[in-house]
Amino acid sequence: MQIVRSVAAMQRLGQGWQRAGARVGLVPTMGCLHAGHLSLVERARRMVGPRGKVVVSIYVNPTQFGPAEDFSRYPRDLARDARLCRAEGVDVVFAPGDKQMYARGDGAGFTTYVAEECLARVMEGVSRPTHFRGVTTVVTKLFHIVQPGVAVFGAKDYQQAAIVKRMVRDLNFPVKIVVAPVQREADGLAMSSRNRYLVGDLRGQAVVLWLALQRVRVAVRRAGRPMSAARLKAALRRFIEQTPTARLDYVEFFEPETLAPVSKVTRGVHMALAVFVGKTRLIDNTRL
Amino acid sequence: MQIVRSVAAMQRLGQGWQRAGARVGLVPTMGCLHAGHLSLVERARRMVGPRGKVVVSIYVNPTQFGPAEDFSRYPRDLARDARLCRAEGVDVVFAPGDKQMYARGDGAGFTTYVAEECLARVMEGVSRPTHFRGVTTVVTKLFHIVQPGVAVFGAKDYQQAAIVKRMVRDLNFPVKIVVAPVQREADGLAMSSRNRYLVGDLRGQAVVLWLALQRVRVAVRRAGRPMSAARLKAALRRFIEQTPTARLDYVEFFEPETLAPVSKVTRGVHMALAVFVGKTRLIDNTRL
Numbered sequence: 378m379q380i381v382r383s384v385a386a387m388q389r390l391g392q393g394w395q396r397a398g399a400r401v402g403l404v405p406t407m408g409c410l411h412a413g414h415l416s417l418v419e420r421a422r423r424m425v426g427p428r429g430k431v432v433v434s435i436y437v438n439p440t441q442f443g444p445a446e447d448f449s450r451y452p453r454d455l456a457r458d459a460r461l462c463r464a465e466g467v468d469v470v471f472a473p474g475d476k477q478m479y480a481r482g483d484g485a486g487f488t489t490y491v492a493e494e495c496l497a498r499v500m501e502g503v504s505r506p507t508h509f510r511g512v513t514t515v516v517t518k519l520f521h522i523v524q525p526g527v528a529v530f531g532a533k534d535y536q537q538a539a540i541v542k543r544m545v546r547d548l549n550f551p552v553k554i555v556v557a558p559v560q561r562e563a564d565g566l567a568m569s570s571r572n573r574y575l576v577g578d579l580r581g582q583a584v585v586l587w588l589a590l591q592r593v594r595v596a597v598r599r600a601g602r603p604m605s606a607a608r609l610k611a612a613l614r615r616f617i618e619q620t621p622t623a624r625l626d627y628v629e630f631f632e633p634e635t636l637a638p639v640s641k642v643t644r645g646v647h648m649a650l651a652v653f654v655g656k657t658r659l660i661d662n663t664r665l
Numbered sequence: 666m667q668i669v670r671s672v673a674a675m676q677r678l679g680q681g682w683q684r685a686g687a688r689v690g691l692v693p694t695m696g697c698l699h700a701g702h703l704s705l706v707e708r709a710r711r712m713v714g715p716r717g718k719v720v721v722s723i724y725v726n727p728t729q730f731g732p733a734e735d736f737s738r739y740p741r742d743l744a745r746d747a748r749l750c751r752a753e754g755v756d757v758v759f760a761p762g763d764k765q766m767y768a769r770g771d772g773a774g775f776t777t778y779v780a781e782e783c784l785a786r787v788m789e790g791v792s793r794p795t796h797f798r799g800v801t802t803v804v805t806k807l808f809h810i811v812q813p814g815v816a817v818f819g820a821k822d823y824q825q826a827a828i829v830k831r832m833v834r835d836l837n838f839p840v841k842i843v844v845a846p847v848q849r850e851a852d853g854l855a856m857s858s859r860n861r862y863l864v865g866d867l868r869g870q871a872v873v874l875w876l877a878l879q880r881v882r883v884a885v886r887r888a889g890r891p892m893s894a895a896r897l898k899a900a901l902r903r904f905i906e907q908t909p910t911a912r913l914d915y916v917e918f919f920e921p922e923t924l925a926p927v928s929k930v931t932r933g934v935h936m937a938l939a940v941f942v943g944k945t946r947l948i949d950n951t952r953l
Binding site: 486514517521 | 680778831
């Protein structure tokens with residue numbers, strides 16, 4: 378396995394693979410890998426086959442963090458990540474530095490962004506207004522540098538995956554997007570690098586997101602008729618805030634492809650929520 | 666020579682060339698080709714060699730026109746354009762329809778844009794606020810569809826070329842951008858598809874842009890010391906508006922790479938201007 382830190386070297390490698398007709402799968406990550414990421418790597422390997430190339434990018438992308446967010450303290454552990462990738466049969470870990478990705482010797486600065494302007498304006502986009510512009514910009518860069526035929530994203534960041542799919546369709550990227558299912562801890566907590574922030578009691582209380590999803594899933598299946606989204610939201614807020622350290626940021630019910638909110642909740646509708654557990658903001662989602 | 670009207674077919678062709686290791690040169694145009702465009706085709710051929718592939722895209726891109734601009738009456742003549750391309754040894758004319766490029770059967774609409782946010786805010790960007798966002802978006806789409814190794818743009822649209830170069834650098838497109846010199850009519854008028862709008866007296870009066878550029882070039886070379894940009898601008902406005910049908914939109918003096926305005930004009934500074942001649946808006950530029 379190779380660790381590549383230079384954008385130019387990674388792009389040369391990607392172009393060489395293109396010319397050689399190799400199938401290339403990319404798993405874009407911010408590192409601090411867990412079993413959720415490794416399931417994406419497995420999926421990429423299945424997509425490109427044993428002779429294909431699997432690239433894991435590890436880059437804590439500054440442009441997707443807001444000014445008051447956790448960019449500087451976001452966990453980083455490249456040595457451990459590289460060991461996990463090697464064990465998983467990854468071909469290349471691409472781990473560029475910020476200067477490689479955004480800073481310029483000529484002082485002219487970085488001034489070009491890719492923005493999805495519809496799906497990115499709801500849910501996470503309300504709480505984190507510049508987040509998705511940062512995501513679509515860095516994913517564009519990674520696609521151009523690595524030139525994969527397939528890229529695998531996790532369903533935990535459901536809205537992100539929907540936006541990346543829309544971007545790929547709108548801008549005609551020659552890349553197939555695969556969305557792999559959420560991986561969960563034994564108690565249902567969705568795997569996330571930010572779970573590291575959950576110390577002491579907080580870890581146990583974080584299961585409230587999963588419990589909320591399950592509650593609604595069961596209620597919708599039992600009801601057998603459409604339920605009011607407004608009433609469900611009010612009930613969920615009460616339920617979640619019974620957990621002492623939990624504060625609901627948002628909960629939404631929406632069409633799975635367009636993310637358009639629905640007022641009547643039935644099976645097949647998608648549900649997503651964001652909850653602060655202590656100071657840690659967690660997200661989760663499911664199809665009901 | 667092949668005429669391709671489908672995005673999917675063009676993308677398959679491009680990917681086939683990639684795999685075959687062919688060098689591919691793209692000349693993006695809005696059609697209504699003239700000798701300026703053909704000089705770009707020649708340049709693309711020189712870049713990719715006799716065994717490479719030269720693609721001319723012909724697409725009047727709606728997203729780069731403002732609501733009050735000439736999108737609907739912009740001249741279109743695909744049959745003539747195709748003949749010129751065939752005579753010039755072009756391999757593929759890519760002429761997609763608007764539905765191919767922007768409309769979607771699923772009704773979800775087109776919602777992703779690429780925007781350069783610094784160079785795009787001056788000169789043309791002031792007079793045409795959404796123009797360059799349309800350009801960078803469609804150029805991104807064309808690059809993803811055709812997958813060229815090199816793309817050739819004309820220096821007549823100097824700011825556009827600077828913005829495309831910045832976009833390619835910022836977003837790591839694996840494409841080399843070549844900017845080919847302005848082609849001029851015998852009297853100095855820069856070749857442009859919009860010159861077709863200049864009927865009767867207007868054609869002769871349109872030479873005022875070239876005369877203005879020449880005046881300043883001569884003055885700067887004679888002066889031998891920096892000249893005040895503000896004074897030059899005032900003098901140019903008077904000069905241009907002596908032409909009965911001409912109205913100056915802007916004239917600017919700036920650094921060639923960053924487009925940063927300069928207050929002192931010397932050799933090596935770049936000059937650009939936009940002038941309405943009758944109802945037709947013309948642009949031109951030169952290095953002083």
